Amino acid sequence: MLWYHDHGMGMTSVNVYAGLAGLYLIRDPADERLGLPRGEFEVPLILQDRTFHRDGSLAYTMTQREGEDTPVVNGKAYPFLAVEPRRYRLRILNASNERFWRLRFEVPRDVLPQPTLPFWLIGTDGGFRAPLQMLNFLISPAERYDLLVDFSHIPMGTNITLTNYHAPVHYPGMPGMGPVISEIMQFQVTKPLSGGADRTTPPKKLKLPEPAPLAPKPHTRRREWVTYQHKLFGTMTFNAVPFMEPSQDFIEAGSTEIWEYINPNHDAHPMHVHLVNFQVLNRQPMDAAAYQADYEKWLDGGRKPEDRPVLANYLTGPPIPPDPDEARSDKDTFKSYPETVTRIIIQEFSPPTETIASIPGSGTEFPATYVHHCHILEHEDDDLMRPWTIVRNGDRGDQGGGHSHSH
Secondary structure, eight states, X not given: OEEEEOOOTTTHHHHHHHTOEEEEOOOOGGGGGSXXXXXXXXXXXXXXXXXXXXXXXXXXXXXXXXXOSEEEETTEESOEEEXXXXXXEEEEEEOOSSOOEEEEEEOOTTTSSXXXXXXXXXXXXTEEEEEEXXXXXXXXXXXXXEEXXXXXXXXXXXXXXXXXXXXXSSTTOOTTSSOOOOEEEEXXXXXXXXSSSOOSOOGGGOOOOOOOOOOOOTTOEEEEEEEEESSTXXXXXXXXXXXXXXXXXXXXXXXXXXXXXXXXXXXXXXXXXXXXXBEEEEEEEBOHHHHHHHHHHHHHTTOOGGGSOOGGGGBOSOOBOOOTTTTTOOBSEEEEOTTEEEEEEEOXXXXXXXXXXXXXXOSOOSXXXXXXXXXXXXXXXXXXXXXXXXXXXXXXXXXXXXXXXXX
């Protein structure tokens, strides 16, 4: 499940907030043999938070506070979905400007032995993954989660509530900084089972195509991206370089790289890379205050490459494996947690050079420039976005502007 939205320079946040976003599904005929819920039993759910004036018109209040106060799903506030007692496939997109959601399905106390309904994660941003049973998950802006939820053991007439908890704005922020949203929507088990029976494949028996794990090699190139903010509430950038400056990062077509996102901030950032899928490699805690202080000294000293702070000197613990819900998954957006370096591995930078969708002249030409950015849209508008360029035959391939190094 992919999505698209307005990318207007400096006003992406307000244009997406106004409604310039949508999603679409890319299917493989082989998917039909997997036995997944289809048709009305496959439901896209676009989660956003909005604020409304008394007359029902849309209000944008994020210049005064963080986050909005009303949940909307597929454009409706506090909706419900009448469901049958069977398995459903829910395709969830977080299309909020800023808000992370920590989601679970709450059931009445007398229905199940536990207060939440278990579900199965079967896919993320880039498609299928090995099924993983879960009770809750944290989804940041732009991430997609593909779920199987089984209502077959729920008594008729039961209301199940999709709730949000322990996810303040900005995540993992201070409670009270933004409006709290706890209830999002209801699933009402009120429709009789149609078709005689649920013939979909039980999650434990699913055989889904899984991404092959990506492993770095000794000489895989590494590239550092520092989420830089000189002072609280100041402009954010990658590597202290404004977005409009020309690309300084040149990547050989077809190559593999590890990108290290260094986040000395107090907030988590959902980082999105255009064009490619990747896998989260690991995370590592760091002495954020010391790194920030030395990084600013390096900036003030003229950015001499030989004096750039060496990340390894600030790490405070061993590498931490990816979260279970993102491990061995193809991703295009990941959570860069505060005071942490997060590493992703990108297997191949290969833009589509052939004709696309029979449109003449639609193939990519080299050098090919793309962007990556924080998907908190107000941060993206605030300059937390940078271009990077794919080249062929080594053209400018080693002129990384001091932002990359090899191990």
